[in-house]
């Protein structure tokens with residue numbers, strides 16, 4: 380990436396591992412001050428210790444993004460440290476391995492947890508960061524949705540609903556805040572090489588290596604993605620190069636959605 384984010388402050392939820400980690404590192408290496416929010420303290424502390432050359436830095440704050448007070452706490456920290464949150468990446472998302480179930484077998488508690496972490500967190504973070512962005516007449520919110528928001532597969536009713544909700548929320552927030560110079564966008568990753576996918580494969584059992592080859596083959600470009608692939612798109616959307624883009628969602632999926640069916 381060639382964009383220079385020196386002077387830009389970024390909050391990334393679910394930032395300690397997987398795609399979020401890639402986003403944190405991408406922005407920090409491009410000069411940004413990054414606040415990584417996660418419930419995994421060990422992984423967050425480890426990420427914050429990564430050497431970053433230049434002006435970039437990563438701080439870690441333990442935060443459950445499904446909790447309003449934690450989201451407000453993240454924006455407060457970014458404000459105290461750096462004067463506000465310029466870019467907010469609502470990246471956190473879960474699909475617990477014991478929740479790959481038909482809808483009628485999914486417990487209400489599991490539904491609530493998935494919706495709260497995947498969807499409500501984006502509302503809570505938006506509510507916390509928008510007042511500062513309105514004051515500064517500037518800001519970018521980038522939501523990690525999924526190809527699951529566009530098409531679906533069996534056994535992921537809450538996850539699919541949360542991702543569809545994220546796409547709708549993205550459009551709605553874009554309209555609501557465009558007049559303040561605030562842009563809101565979403566990215567739809569295909570299969571990305573992260574702990575979430577590792578855990579899903581392990582839970583299914585069987586030949587993991589063969590399952591990975593099969594997953595890669597589903598993507599027309601013949602591989603699954605890396606966190607950097609998503610980070611590069613997120614960074615472009617946050618840059619001035621995308622200053623006329625808002626309310627849009629973009630796939631970073633190796634051509635999966637172009638195939639028209641992936642389940």
Ligand SMILES: NC(=O)c1ccc[n+]([C@@H]2O[C@H](COP(=O)([O-])OP(=O)(O)OC[C@H]3O[C@@H](n4cnc5c(N)ncnc54)[C@H](O)[C@@H]3O)[C@@H](O)[C@H]2O)c1
Pocket residue numbers: 392393394395396397398399416417418419422442443444445470471472473496523524525526567568569570571572573574575576
């Ligand atoms: N990996 C994929 O193939 C894929 C595909 C499409 C979309 N996505 C989406 O990308 C995003 C990141 O996925 P990933 O694969 O990197 O997941 P991951 O499980 O590898 O990492 C998610 C991170 O979120 C953290 N987290 C979980 N609950 C949290 C909470 N309540 N508050 C704060 N942090 C919390 C975890 O500790 C972890 O560090 C999610 O929104 C996911 O739905 C992933």
